[in-house]
Amino acid sequence: xxxxxxxxxxxxxxxxxxxxxxxxxxxxxxxxxxxxxxxxxxxxxxxxxxxxxxxxxxxxxxxxxxxxxxxxxxxxxxxxxxxxx
Amino acid sequence: xxxxxxxxxxxxxxxxxxxxxxxxxxxxxxxxxxxxxxxxxxxxxxxxxxxxxxxxxxxxxxxxxxxxxxxxxxxxxxxxxxxxxxxxxxxxxxxxxxxxxxxxxxxxxxxxxxxxxxxxxxxxxxxxxxxxxxxxxxxxxxxxxxxxxxxxxxxxxxxxxxxxxxxxxxxxxxxxxxxxxxxxxxxxxxxxxxxxxxxxxxxxxxxxxxxxxxxxxxxxxxxxxxxxxxxxxxxxx
Numbered sequence: 001x002x003x004x005x006x007x008x009x010x011x012x013x014x015x016x017x018x019x020x021x022x023x024x025x026x027x028x029x030x031x032x033x034x035x036x037x038x039x040x041x042x043x044x045x046x047x048x049x050x051x052x053x054x055x056x057x058x059x060x061x062x063x064x065x066x067x068x069x070x071x072x073x074x075x076x077x078x079x080x081x082x083x084x085x
Numbered sequence: 086x087x088x089x090x091x092x093x094x095x096x097x098x099x100x101x102x103x104x105x106x107x108x109x110x111x112x113x114x115x116x117x118x119x120x121x122x123x124x125x126x127x128x129x130x131x132x133x134x135x136x137x138x139x140x141x142x143x144x145x146x147x148x149x150x151x152x153x154x155x156x157x158x159x160x161x162x163x164x165x166x167x168x169x170x171x172x173x174x175x176x177x178x179x180x181x182x183x184x185x186x187x188x189x190x191x192x193x194x195x196x197x198x199x200x201x202x203x204x205x206x207x208x209x210x211x212x213x214x215x216x217x218x219x220x221x222x223x224x225x226x227x228x229x230x231x232x233x234x235x236x237x238x239x240x241x242x243x244x245x246x247x248x249x250x251x252x253x254x255x256x257x258x259x260x261x262x263x264x265x266x267x268x269x270x271x272x273x274x275x276x277x278x279x280x281x282x283x284x285x286x287x288x289x290x291x292x293x294x295x296x297x298x299x300x301x302x303x304x305x306x307x308x309x310x311x312x313x314x315x316x317x318x319x320x321x322x
Binding site: 006008010018019020021022024039042043047048049050051052060 | 234235257259267269271273274275277287
């Protein structure tokens with residue numbers, strides 16, 4: 001199975017990213033996207049850290065084993081849109 | 086025949102025993118080399134041995150519905166299996182396994198209980214130790230409820246640091262995430278936060294403590310209560 005690296009961008013610039021040193025083996029890119037959304041949902045719901053004021057401003061920049069960006073998953077995709085109806 | 090001498094043991098409980106109490110246990114101790122992730126106690130299965138860690142340490146985890154979170158840590162200050170045996174439950178709902186490999190001194194339940202029944206001083210020390218374990222569990226509950234992931238990581242690193250030789254802790258982000266009950270990305274963020282404050286240095290698969298005093302300050306009171314009680318009750322500080 002391919003290994004994907006879930007780098008977490010929390011602010012602009014080279015220092016605003018938490019680089020994933022280990023990665024995770026997943027079936028395919030779709031599975032990687034699902035994994036990113038589940039992780040984002042869990043962090044938004046119950047993780048508090050000094051580094052992040054607004055989780056919905058964060059983005060997963062997913063890379064493959066050759067350090068090529070293969071997908072970008074905004075945390076905002078993990079939460080349903082507010083219903084203003 | 087066992088050649089284990091009290092003068093050379095590294096386990097802090099065994100070091101504190103009187104010569105007479107150590108002599109009650111000594112013939113029954115045998116050395117066990119431990120491996121990473123080796124299970125020491127299975128949940129809900131009878132505890133057959135107790136283990137005094139000499140090198141390395143064990144994690145106590147709650148594994149419910151596939152969610153594993155660390156709820157306790159036992160190194161050379163402690164005794165794996167103390168609660169179910171001394172409190173006469175025989176089993177525990179938790180999984181206890183080797184988080185840092187090394188060496189432990191194992192003793193079967195029957196001779197351990199016979200020694201505790203025979204010696205009031207041994208029993209008293211063991212009950213005092215159990216009190217410090219209760220405090221550790223309560224402090225973990227407090228830390229989980231009251232502090233951010235970064236602070237909890239600082240506390241956890243300090244607890245590991247207390248139980249290793251030197252300043253290096255062998256650990257992956259995946260394992261930190263499991264222990265703290267957070268996503269792997271969350272563990273990476275917390276490591277980065279502590280590294281950014283020059284408290285630790287992260288390498289692939291390991292962390293180095295750079296500024297222990299800084300980590301204690303960062304832990305903001307989540308670390309230290311258990312350790313002070315241990316010093317007071319076990320080591321007479």
